[in-house]
Amino acid sequence: MNPDLFRRPPFGYGLAICIWLTALGIRMALADWFPPGFPYLTFFPAVVVVAYFAGLWPAILTAVLSGLSAWWFWIGAPGFDWSLATGMALAFYVFVIAVDIFFIIGMNSATDNLRREVARNAALAESRDLLLKEVQHRVSNNIQVVSALLRLEAGMSKDPAARRALSDASARTAMIANVQRSLLDADGAAxxxxxxxxxxxxxxxxxxxxxxxxxxxxxxxxxxxxxxxxxxxxxxxxxxxxxxxxxxxxxxxxxxxxxxxxxxxxxxxxxxxxxxxxxxxxxxxxxxxxxxxxxxxxxxxxxxxxxxxxxxxxxxxxxxxxxxxx
The missing domain is CATH 3.30.565.10 (Histidine kinase-like ATPase, C-terminal domain)
Incomplete structure (x- = not known):
């Protein structure tokens, strides 16, 4: 699943509400199986999932809805109980959720930065390869021009020895140009x-x-x-x-x-x-x-x-x- 899909506001908040409802339904279905003292058992994973896939604000929404649900149904007397024990349970919940969100959002941020850096390095590598091919091509063309000038000079020379020397130099220069052009294959590899x-x-x-x-x-x-x-x-x-x-x-x-x-x-x-x-x-x-x-x-x-x-x-x-x- 692509996390970026749910980091757009409508999808992210929609995911937050769906995950919260799912966690609430599972908690209610298993209420008789859980011993007292586990009001948040299904809500912690819900917040973690939403924080990873949808980001900060949908995670906060999920955390608030989950905390209110647990407070109403499973902490203290039915309804919003205001006792000291309830306050300590809520404070514990807020602390754990804040730590979870902090580390998950930090991890997502680091992952996004790494992804951008990898993409930037890939673009730089592609640009470098294109530049190398262009330099290779230009060097080869320049050497070929030198070979052509030597060949032209050989054709204009009246001295047989000079004509032969210039022709040999032209041939060897053209050979170097050919080598230069052939050093890299079509994919840029040696x-x-x-x-x-x-x-x-x-x-x-x-x-x-x-x-x-x-x-x-x-x-x-x-x-x-x-x-x-x-x-x-x-x-x-x-x-x-x-x-x-x-x-x-x-x-x-x-x-x-x-x-x-x-x-x-x-x-x-x-x-x-x-x-x-x-x-x-x-x-x-x-x-x-x-x-x-x-x-x-x-x-x-x-x-x-x-x-x-x-x-x-x-x-x-x-x-x-x-x-x-x-």
Missing amino acids: APFDDLARRLVCDALNAAGRTDVAVVVEEARHALTADEATPVVLILLECVNNALEHAFPDRPGRIHVRLYEQGAERRLEVRDDGAGPPPGFDPAKGRSLGLRIVLGLTDQLHGRFSIVDAAPGALCVLSYPKPAAH
């Missing part, structure tokens, strides 16, 4: 790694026009934190692009992606079945921009990155400390 990886790797393959490469992403429902999501996904995409360019540039291939936890670390593994790295290859000594980006992002994660021969193919491994649980 996207699990496997869903995020499948979506972004598919976009990378489509952008490269490689329909002959199969990518398998193992199930990993780890929700990446904001601090790790962008560097981890960018490292993943650099490894995929590196495989497309060097492992099987002109033949079909397969890429296997796995993210798992090992003790206090998270490990990202990207394995391909291509040509494999040259003997003695050390990523730290690589001169390509992609490897320098990967190593910089690895430092940001306080982790380690390596590329080893997987026979066949190459295995890229990123290890970094597992973020603290929130």
